Amino acid sequence: MNADLIPLVVAGLVFIASILSLKLGFSVAIIEILLGAIGSYFGLKPQEWMMYLAGFGGILLTYLAGTEIDTRLMREKFKESMLIGGFSFLCPFIGVFLYTFYVAGWTLKASMIAGTALSTTSLAVVYSVLVETGLSSTQIGKFLMASTFITEMGTALGLSILFIKPTIYTLVFIIVSLGVIYFADKFSHKVFRSRTLKNKVIEPEIKYVFLLLIAFMYFGKLGDMHAILPAFVLGLLMSRHFNDISGNKAVRDRLRTVAYAFITPIFFIVGGLKISVPMLIAAGGIFVILFLLKMATKFVGVFFLARKYIRNGSTYTTLLMSTGLTFGTISSLFGLTAGYIDQVQYSVLVGVVIASAVIPTFIAQKWFMPVEEEDIVDMDNGGR
Numbered sequence: 001m002n003a004d005l006i007p008l009v010v011a012g013l014v015f016i017a018s019i020l021s022l023k024l025g026f027s028v029a030i031i032e033i034l035l036g037a038i039g040s041y042f043g044l045k046p047q048e049w050m051m052y053l054a055g056f057g058g059i060l061l062t063y064l065a066g067t068e069i070d071t072r073l074m075r076e077k078f079k080e081s082m083l084i085g086g087f088s089f090l091c092p093f094i095g096v097f098l099y100t101f102y103v104a105g106w107t108l109k110a111s112m113i114a115g116t117a118l119s120t121t122s123l124a125v126v127y128s129v130l131v132e133t134g135l136s137s138t139q140i141g142k143f144l145m146a147s148t149f150i151t152e153m154g155t156a157l158g159l160s161i162l163f164i165k166p167t168i169y170t171l172v173f174i175i176v177s178l179g180v181i182y183f184a185d186k187f188s189h190k191v192f193r194s195r196t197l198k199n200k201v202i203e204p205e206i207k208y209v210f211l212l213l214i215a216f217m218y219f220g221k222l223g224d225m226h227a228i229l230p231a232f233v234l235g236l237l238m239s240r241h242f243n244d245i246s247g248n249k250a251v252r253d254r255l256r257t258v259a260y261a262f263i264t265p266i267f268f269i270v271g272g273l274k275i276s277v278p279m280l281i282a283a284g285g286i287f288v289i290l291f292l293l294k295m296a297t298k299f300v301g302v303f304f305l306a307r308k309y310i311r312n313g314s315t316y317t318t319l320l321m322s323t324g325l326t327f328g329t330i331s332s333l334f335g336l337t338a339g340y341i342d343q344v345q346y347s348v349l350v351g352v353v354i355a356s357a358v359i360p361t362f363i364a365q366k367w368f369m370p371v372e373e374e375d376i377v378d379m380d381n382g383g384r
Contacts, residue, residue, distance in 0.1 A: 006047055014265040027365060029128040029268045030358050036272020046273045050266055057267030058124050058326045059213050059231045060259050065127035065145050066235020067242050067252055068136045074146045080309045084302055085150020088321050091301030092294050093119035099293055110345060113335035116158050117349045118294045121151040122325035125357050140313050144320060149232055155327045156229055164224055173223030177230035180212055185237040192241045205251045206258060226330060271325055275354055279347035291352045298322040319364035328353030
């Protein structure tokens with residue numbers, strides 16, 4: 001396809017996804033991923049600008065998710081979030097590793113890549129669905145995002161500990177991330193409360209947030225790390241600047257509007273474009289087995305704990321925590337680049353990751369949508 005035509009095609013897909021989402025009542029993220037997969041089948045390839053914008057979109061979604069977290073609730077329910085998020089990571093990692101190594105005959109490192117890639121829960125997908133359904137500001141939404149963050153942190157740490165060889169630039173990334181988070185937490189009020197900068201049409205507050213996130217991305221790439229974790233922590237600490245008391249809630253709303261207009265759709269469309277349909281068809285058996293294995297191990301890791309702590313939202317929680325996207329594709333791509341997995345294994349893993357972003361989300365929205373928060377969460381007595 002002509003390179004000059006690709007931006008027009010992508011813009012068309014973004015618009016079509018919005019219309020289909022409204023007409024069908026499904027999450028726009030699902031539609032965007034599926035349209036990306038269809039585009040891949042017909043020869044649409046992501047360009048370099050799309051890859052960078054997609055990376056930024058994932059970081060931006062993660063940051064926005066952090067700003068939605070109720071830090072008081074997270075502190076009070078730290079044990080519950082840690083248990084659900086921790087087992088959401090451990091059960092799929094162990095299950096997928098054992099199957100691919102002992103049954104499928106993959107190499108040790110390939111099996112560890114598979115376990116890491118399929119242990120994820122996509123914070124970006126979970127956040128997008130919760131925002132679209134209006135649950136992001138409810139207790140179950142905040143509880144879900146807190147638990148999802150624990151899972152993502154486990155995946156990121158697992159990938160780093162098992163594979164990444166630290167260099168001086170890794171240390172630079174860690175130091176810069178900690179420095180940015182510290183100074184942003186201490187001094188961001190000078191940006192958000194400044195009469196000179198506040199409520200201006202040129203949106204200096206949004207540009208300030210973009211600057212911080214792009215700094216994370218630059219130093220993360222320099223140190224062979226990913227900026228998702230510091231972006232989430234930054235959003236978490238800066239959430240106090242976007243509450244009703246601060247008077248800056250409109251800034252977050254405008255930031256969300258900018259993100260959902262074009263940046264995050266690129267993230268989801270590029271995710272769909274990474275699927276190689278012919279290779280998936282050729283390896284259909286292992287694809288189906290790994291998908292079912294991820295769903296089963298996520299169920300084991302999440303459902304029973306969720307049923308204990310969430311009165312009537314355990315199935316919805318389990319399904320959303322079965323989704324994967326960002327870290328799953330990152331782990332798979334890392335394995336392919338490092339030579340730990342081949343192109344077929346990569347396509348299978350990414351295909352499973354994408355399918356896990358679409359199918360559980362569809363089921364959750366279609367049949368297990370919570371009706372009212374008070375019917376879902378019994379946070380005060382631990383679900384008893």
